[in-house]
Amino acid sequence: MMKKKLLLAEDDELLSALLNYRLEKEGYQVIVCRDGKEVKEYLGQDCPDIIVTDIMMPYFSGMELIDFVRKEMNSEVPIIIISSAGNEENVLNAFELGANDFIAKPVSPAELMVRVNRELSKK
């Protein structure tokens, strides 16, 4: 069976390594991007099954990423955003732009798994 492709955009190396490990263990093919440039480069070549992105990223923020995917790529790929607690305004803006779900930092990897599985099962 083909593995589902998950794009993980997170600039924190430790956290991305940890989530990458957990997601791979769950059976996903994870593409890790450390900044917006890498994300844009990847999306120019391929489209993942789901995107998990941090709101704050160098070069190209999570917001810009959502906008890019929804408007320029015209894609309905599910997007889950990771945001620090107390960043309600950003989260609301992200939902307005077309994000599907959000998870607050500090992240519970188990909770992220549930949310990713749920979004993919909706497809």
Add this chain to the structure above:
Amino acid sequence: MQIRIATYQAQALIGAPKIHTDLLWDLTFLFVGLAVLYFTGVFFFRNRISSQTKKLKLRKDEFSPMISEFLFYDDNASKDEKTRYIELKLEIRQLLKDDFNRKSLAEILLDLRKDVSGDTQLRLFKLYKDLGLHKDAYQKLKSWRWERVSKGIMELTQMQVVESYNLITKFINDKRSTIRKQAEIATVTLKPDGITYFLDTTRYKISEWQQLKILDVLRNFEDFQPPRFKAWLTSTNRHVVLFALRLIKYYNQNDVNASLVVLVKHKNDQIKTEALKCIKEFNVFEAIETLEIVFGKILWI
């Protein structure tokens, strides 16, 4: 003629002082030497810091997959995974014999602690103790350097090493304020009844910011049963009284009417104000008589 003399005198006044040329050369060499020493020092320390950072980054890259495996290890794992886990355990024990590795690993775990929650965070705390990294933090508590002691307390608090509670409470009345404040937060964080010990023991001022931080810790406790804070309204430390009043108001402990009426007569204005706020909040009508005596009837007009 007079003007010429005046001009001549003025020129003499601003003439250069006579300094021996050798002295000038000596001073030049001295300052050039100092400048060279300074720049060499800056260059040396800068290089040392950047090489340490590079080394730490390499270690982080090396350790992060290991930590992930430890954190997500499942007891029902396959035989291969179990073997890999045991191998990793042996490898990490070997690596931990080196001080720098221990330091790096503790830093990684502390960094990760901020980013993860739930079961993973609990596993992280367990891993920290299983690897014996808390013993390094205990050593830091014995240091004479305040920044090391403070870092040790912070580490033990963040990694929830409850066993360190008795070691940390000793610092509650430390004369070094940074250590003291760190110990106060640790005491309240590590055990839910730490607040009782802290209010009983502290002899120092509790700043407004510190009060907010402690309140934030208490708020985040699950199923926290606050003690009856009226017990500290008679404390000899006026800062404890003030903090107790704020806690009473926050936790809505409205069984303190008699104590509040007494505090209206307190010699400290801040305590008086805080007591008045509580009286207003809890509608303490029996305080009216005392208020009239203390502040006069003019207040009620």
